[in-house]
Amino acid sequence: AEASSSHAHSSLPQRAQRSTYSCRPSSSISVCSRISRSDYPSPDSANERRADGAVIADTGAAKKLGQGDDHRRDPVANNPPANPVAPSRQAALVVSSDHDEFVEAPPADSADGGDALQLVDWHDHKAIAKEKQRKGPGEQGLAYNLPADQDKAEVDRLYRANGYNGYLSDRLSLYRSIKDLRHPQCLTQKYRRKLPTAAIVIPFHNEHFSTLLRTVVSCRHRAPRELLKEIILVDDNSSKPELKTPLDDYLKAHFDNVFVVRAKRREGLIRARLLGAERVTADTFIVLDSHCECGINWLPPLLDPIAENWRTAVCPFVDIIDFDNYEIRPQDEGARGSWDWQFFYKRLPLLPEDRLHPARPFASPVMAGGLFAISTKFFRELGGYDPGLDIWGGEQYELSFKIWQCHGRMLDAPCSRVAHIYRKFAPFPNPGIGDFLGRNFKRVAEVWMDEYKEYLYKRKQPYYSNVQTGNITAQKEIRRRLKCKSFRWFMEKVAFDQPKHFPLVEPAPAASGEVKNVGNGLCLDTKFRGEHAKIEVDKCLGDGGKANKDWC
Structure with missing residues (x-):
């Protein structure tokens, strides 16, 4: 739970006992144990936060950091800006004004009479029961193999256009039933009754029509209506005619909260997401790729940690939709995101305490990048993505480092599962703008990685010496203004076992x-x-x- 020190101290009873704690990403979102004062390092910012999200607040610092950040605008629908997510009213862990001790503070009083802490079952049990009865091609997330008499030329054409079996996609229901791949403990998991509202941002470029619609339908119909405020599709200058007027007509006929934003030129995945994020009016937003299917009760597990602490990003578990037969199968049962020193995405094993609680969110150093939820206010406070990053690649590291180093936290939610098509091949041509990936990587390293950037550069010398980053002044200013922590702090407190699995120097x-x-x-x-x-x-x-x- 978050509170500024001025609020927290005003709510402390006269007999409150001071206790000192060490908080860690563990089996619970906030687990703390007693430590001596000398064990706690001196904070290097005005608004410090431990790796699990416990706030270390300086009087007035939260106000300074938040000035001017809630600049929501809504050209899509004339809705007033949503209220920021209310802090959880669990007992807060705050820090005394000298930054030396955690203090247990009772929950603050509010007008809702305790509803924010009331836990409820968000499952739509009637809809789940109906889905279990469905039969047909691809139902229950099962593989579907095309009959031998299909138009092979058309099958091949759509394969080449999409990198997956678009012909088969057209023969599946847009709202097909899926298997529940969650851990059994998720079936009884409860979440706050009062959760923040959510938007979904889905960028697309020449996505296959039925696959795009299945993404929209699955995420909308498996989410509680009162939580899902809007779905924003961002057309990154697609050339397929069916993604223009036919798409608009379909959405108008079937939905009242799904909108399309169209880029005037090809922006690439990163800036397309920014276009969508600019138009969000909900408290939070979820980024999805345009070839996904959302699982049962997928949304509340993403929103609950943000309701507890708005400086939070949460990622679902990502399952696999087979690119050929559309079978949905699990990818793994949990791992923490990481990278090697060539910036390939990798994974770290779960910590032992996280394995004990398979339904609880756990801390992860970096996200895979395609699917995540974040507080709208926090995303804007961070400055969003670096707009100088081109097309795709590196943005997952930039946002992950920024979240952790700038007083936030990032979690994976095992009870939220979203299935994703990993294409057989990339069907789109090279954008023709040079080595955008190397430039993206170097921009991230120069702004966020401090002396650790040299370990990245040494893997590919003299390659990085010849890569030009462009102007990164604005990104460095964000880091200075928010008083973000060092990359050494990140390596020691968050990715502490990274060197064990991916050594700094190549052995x-x-x-x-x-x-x-x-x-x-x-x-x-x-x-x-x-x-x-x-x-x-x-x-x-x-x-x-x-x-x-x-x-x-």
Whole structure:
């Protein structure tokens, strides 16, 4: 729970006992244990926060940081700006004015009479029961294989256009039933009755029509109506005619809170998300890709941690929609987001205490990037994404570092699951603007990573020496103005086990070469496919495995 120190101290009873705590990302969102005063490091900002989200507030600092940040505007619908998320009225952990001690403060009184802490079951049990009875192609999230007599030329054409089986997508219900892949404990999980309102921002560029609509339908119909204020589709200059007037007509005929914002030129994923975020009027917004299907009761688990602490981002578990047969299957049962020192997204194992509570949110150093929820106020306080990042790539690191270093927290919510199509191949041509990915990575490193950026650069020298970042003055000013923490703090307090799994300095390889069957002369080969692809055998190249054998 968040409170400025002036409010918290005014609500302390005369007999309040001072206690000192250490808070950590653990089995609960806020778990604290007693420590001595000397164990707690001196904060380096005016509005400090521990890694699990407990606030360390300086008198008046919250007001200074928030000045002018709630500049919501709504060109889509004439709705007044939503009220910011009310702080949770659980007993707050705040810090005395000298930043030395946590103080237990009782909940503040408010007009709602305690409703914010009332926990309820948000499941729509009638809808869930109806879904379980459905049968047909792809229902229950099962694989559907096309009959042999299909138009193979059309199947191939739509495959090439989308990177997945668009022909099959057209033969599935837009609101097909899905399997409940959540942990059994999620079935009885309850959340605050009073949750913030939500918008959904879905950028798209030449997405297949039925796949885009299925994304909209699933996320809308599996979300409580009173929580979902608006869905904002951002057309990133698509050329498919069905994504223009036909899409507008369909949305007007079937929905009253789904709108399309159209970019006048190709902006890329990052700036398309910014276009949508600018138009959000809800307390929070959720970013989704345009080829997803939302799971049962997916929204409340994302909103509940934000209701507790508005400087929070929350990611769902991401399941896989098979690009060929549309089967929905789990990707994993939880891991913490990370990266290697070439900026490939990686994962860290769950902490032991998080494994004990499989339905509770847990802290994660970085997000995968495609699907997340965040407080609108917090996103705008952070300045959103760096608008100098082009197309895609690096934005997940920029936002993740910014969230943690600028007094926020990032969690994964196991009871929120969203399935996602990972394309077989990218169907869109290179945007033709040069090495945008290297430029994005260097912009992130120069602004947020301090001395640790050198470990990134050393992996690809002299490559990064020749990459120009462009002007990053505005991004550095955001970091200065918000008094954000150092990257060393992030590495020590949040990604503390990162060097164990992904060393700062590349270690010497334990072994190299080919794995060869001496009987048939074939070698194992991953063929640079995804982490879930099967390893195959292929002709050995006779080069010791240097050409296309990929093991690590």
